[in-house]
Amino acid sequence: MMFIIYVGLVALGVDIDVVFGAAGLWKHSKSEGHEDYGLLVSEKARKYAIVKVVDEPVSLKDGTTVLQFETRLQSGIECGGAYIKFLRPQEAGWKPEEFDNESPYSIMFGPDKCGTTNKVHFIFKHKNPKNGEYVEHHLKYPPSVPSDKLTHVYTATLKRDKEVKIMIDGEEKKKANFLAAEDFDPPLIPAKTIPDPDDKKPEDWDDKEKIPDPNAVKPDDWDEDAPMEIEDEEAVKPEVWLDDEPEEIDDPEETKPEDWDDEEDGVWEPPKMYNPKCAIAPGCGEWKRPMKSNPAYKGKWSPPLIDNPNYKGVWKAREIPNPNYFELDKPDFEPIAAIGIEIWTMQEGILFDNILIAKNEKVAKSYRETKWKPKFEVEKERQQAEEEASGLDFLASIKVMLLQVYLWYYFSFTQSCNILT
Numbered sequence: 298m299m300f301i302i303y304v305g306l307v308a309l310g311v312d313i314d315v316v317f318g319a320a321g322l323w324k325h326s327k328s329e330g331h332e333d334y335g336l337l338v339s340e341k342a343r344k345y346a347i348v349k350v351v352d353e354p355v356s357l358k359d360g361t362t363v364l365q366f367e368t369r370l371q372s373g374i375e376c377g378g379a380y381i382k383f384l385r386p387q388e389a390g391w392k393p394e395e396f397d398n399e400s401p402y403s404i405m406f407g408p409d410k411c412g413t414t415n416k417v418h419f420i421f422k423h424k425n426p427k428n429g430e431y432v433e434h435h436l437k438y439p440p441s442v443p444s445d446k447l448t449h450v451y452t453a454t455l456k457r458d459k460e461v462k463i464m465i466d467g468e469e470k471k472k473a474n475f476l477a478a479e480d481f482d483p484p485l486i487p488a489k490t491i492p493d494p495d496d497k498k499p500e501d502w503d504d505k506e507k508i509p510d511p512n513a514v515k516p517d518d519w520d521e522d523a524p525m526e527i528e529d530e531e532a533v534k535p536e537v538w539l540d541d542e543p544e545e546i547d548d549p550e551e552t553k554p555e556d557w558d559d560e561e562d563g564v565w566e567p568p569k570m571y572n573p574k575c576a577i578a579p580g581c582g583e584w585k586r587p588m589k590s591n592p593a594y595k596g597k598w599s600p601p602l603i604d605n606p607n608y609k610g611v612w613k614a615r616e617i618p619n620p621n622y623f624e625l626d627k628p629d630f631e632p633i634a635a636i637g638i639e640i641w642t643m644q645e646g647i648l649f650d651n652i653l654i655a656k657n658e659k660v661a662k663s664y665r666e667t668k669w670k671p672k673f674e675v676e677k678e679r680q681q682a683e684e685e686a687s688g689l690d691f692l693a694s695i696k697v698m699l700l701q702v703y704l705w706y707y708f709s710f711t712q713s714c715n716i717l718t
Contacts (some may be wrong), residue, residue, distance in 0.1 A: 320344040323333055328448065328648055329371050330679060331672055333508055335650035341643060348396040348637035354386055355654055357403065357630035362408055362455045363661040366652040367669055369448040370644070377642025378405025378688070380418050381652065386634040406453050408442040411643075415441050417470070419453055419463055423628060427621045434481040434521045440470035447676045448650075452661055459627050466664050466673070475628045487622050492614035503607040513600035521597055526588040535579040536564070542581040545569040599637040 323341030327334055338345055355362065368379040382402040383390070391400040405420040419436040419509050440463060443449050452464040463471040473480035547567040557565050575581040636652055651668050 308353060308541050309610065314543070315440065320346055322441045323347055328369060328672065328683055330676065331648065333672060335648040338647040339632050339645055340522045341645050344641050345641045346637070348393050348397050348635050350393055350635045351633065353525040354632040354634045356632050357455060358511070360457055360656055361658060363452060363655045363658055364404065365450060365452045365661045365664065367448055367450045367650040368408065369648040370646065371446055371648060372644050372646030373446055374410050376405070376411035377647065378409040379647050380405055380409055380640065382637045382639055383633040384635040384637050385631040395633065396637055396639065400637065403633055407451055407688065410442045417442060417451060417463060417465065419461065425621055426623050434483060434485055434591050435474055436471065437480055440465060447510070447536050447680065448669060448672050450665050454658060476625065485628060486624060487619055489619055489622050490616040491619045493617045496614035498612045503605065503609055504612055505605050506608050507602040508605045509600040510603045515598045519598050520593060523593045524591055524600050528586040529589040532586045534584045537578055538584050539574060539578045539581045540574055540584065542574050544572055544575055546572045
């Protein structure tokens with residue numbers, strides 16, 4: 298079984314009765330530098346939502362299922378997502394024409410980057426058979442999002458042995474077990490016991506391991522008022538210190554503007570500049586002794602801490618059986634009935650293409666080789682050429698900057714020598 302969805306065709310209106318878009322403007326657009334079309338996020342700082350109902354729901358319970366799609370961040374990404382939601386059947390309580398962030402999904406997969414967040418999400422929702430609640434389970438330690446502007450292909454392979462494998466550009470980046478507590482947060486299988494919510498800490502329970510020594514007394518010579526720093530009495534003013542020279546002087550090259558009106562604009566004062574005489578002297582203006590640490594400083598006195606004789610340890614509520622605990626041999630996934638893109642992004646230029654659901658890994662690999670790889674190699678070559686060209690420009694700019702710095706120092710030194718003589 299295989300479902301292949303070209304998002305470019307969706308944007309053109311194929312099967313328009315089951316495709317709906319909302320909020321930001323989607324465009325059927327070429328990928329930069331290619332004749333290949335995709336679904337483009339065209340505006341900044343917008344919410345985007347579009348959904349495609351598949352012809353037949355895809356079961357995730359048996360065999361292998363591969364979820365794969367391409368995305369290209371043509372303008373880079375500072376804050377935004379480029380992930381896809383694989384939605385549950387409409388009987389779960391949603392309608393395509395009302396698709397939004399509340400629409401129930403089985404799996405959410407794809408890149409997301411904003412602030413400290415930089416990850417390729419893999420999140421699945423699973424129904425707790427004891428209480429009927431759906432819980433989001435997030436993959437721990439997911440791979441990072443590639444930082445370039447090239448087309449990348451993201452693949453999630455769900456195996457019959459309870460395993461999921463995440464690949465970027467055909468290279469395995471993460472493998473996890475759906476039933477392993479160390480792989481998903483929260484774990485799919487709940488804890489057997491939980492702290493009793495009705496258990497309360499006794500009022501006389503003392504959980505302070507250390508207490509101030511009640512018998513300690515502040516020493517008589519402890520001066521709490523002594524300052525942290527004092528003047529260095531041994532410091533001596535340098536002989537060539539320029540007492541009569543200010544650190545800043547009026548800029549002699551500045552003149553009062555011709556249209557300056559003293560009555561309206563106030564008395565004109567030339568802007569200040571650093572006194573060049575101070576640049577070659579130990580200092581200018583009034584000399585003051587530097588400060589140093591005060592050896593007599595002790596700060597605020599407080600009694601030392603001692604072991605608390607009444608310490609009972611950290612209180613914990615007693616454990617009781619978890620009423621929502623259950624066991625499973627494998628995840629009980631809901632089928633995929635639709636594919637949706639529902640994102641908020643501060644960047645335009647995010648391009649989606651070649652969204653694929655397959656029951657055979659070879660099919661997904663074939664699409665990577667024939668659809669994604671040729672585009673990626675062309676983009677990679679173009680990027681390398683641009684980097685080499687920018688590298689040459691950078692070296693040239695460094696040479697110009699070094700020459701400017703040399704000339705600035707040369708003329709500044711010459712001017713200072715003329716002022717001193």
